[in-house]
């Protein structure tokens with residue numbers, strides 16, 4: 001595990017001006033489908049490698065639900081130090097009224113799962129985070145519209161997986177992401193969406209289609225995700241950022257792993273002092289990823305990381 005200076009940015013939900021739509025009237029179906037959770041043994045955690053049985057469970061979750069949770073893989077001391085820095089940065093960005101970035105890790109178990117689904121050596125070209133800010137005094141907590149991050153004509157087989165790492169326990173109270181399990185396939189792709197790529201709320205799912213999905217499959221879920229977990233989500237899965245009703249800033253790291261054949265032209269941007277860390281991981285056979293990177297000086301990285309573009313300014317499509 002390594003810590004690297006990253007190109008990404010923190011998305012401040014409080015600042016993201018999604019149009020507010022009435023919440024769906026959800027018909028309550030008796031059983032709510034929860035995500036598959038993998039609980040690795042101490043041995044697996046120590047070796048940073050799932051055994052065959054747990055890897056099968058994880059791969060099944062990703063294929064059938066479009067999402068899987070792996071508990072207890074990221075050491076808390078690492079999350080805590082990152083959280084102090086990122087909450088500080090989030091407050092700075094909130095005060096500026098902008099969206100904005102930070103620091104990162106590569107988790108071998110996450111890469112083991114993404115490689116099992118996407119094929120060997122996925123391409124890591126996006127490194128960022130999402131921050132759910134507590135409501136400002138007098139402000140109403142906001143939610144995002146239900147959307148897919150794949151807001152373009154995309155392959156119908158797995159091509160990209162988001163690796164999310166919450167820095168604190170994530171609950172419905174502090175804005176755990178709402179997920180619509182199983183919607184990554186067979187739901188119409190971009191036909192189900194409105195809001196073209198580049199618009200503020202691109203990829204949002206049409207209201208009538210959401211209502212139909214609830215009627216046939218029941219409501220979505222806001223799972224409790226334990227600190228230390230890694231959540232792997234198909235880029236096509238419907239989901240939404242939810243209001244944080246707590247007093248604590250909720251930061252969630254986000255990387256994207258693309259299949260090696262997927263022609264996404266994005267590149268990471270890291271400070272030069274990260275190079276030996278990635279090279280070290282690679283030489284020990286521990287990286288398991290392609291990481292196309294633009295190297296910048298440490299000063300450039302520090303000066304620029306709070307001024308990067310926000311989430312949907314990035315293009316996850318592939319070259320023709």
Ligand SMILES: O=C(O)CCC(=O)C(=O)O
Pocket residue numbers: 011130131132144149175176177178239240241242252311
């Ligand atoms: O912060 C979250 O819970 C999800 C945010 C998200 O999906 C997005 O900004 O695209």
Ligand SMILES: [Fe+2]
Pocket residue numbers: 147148149239
């Ligand atoms: Fe999203």
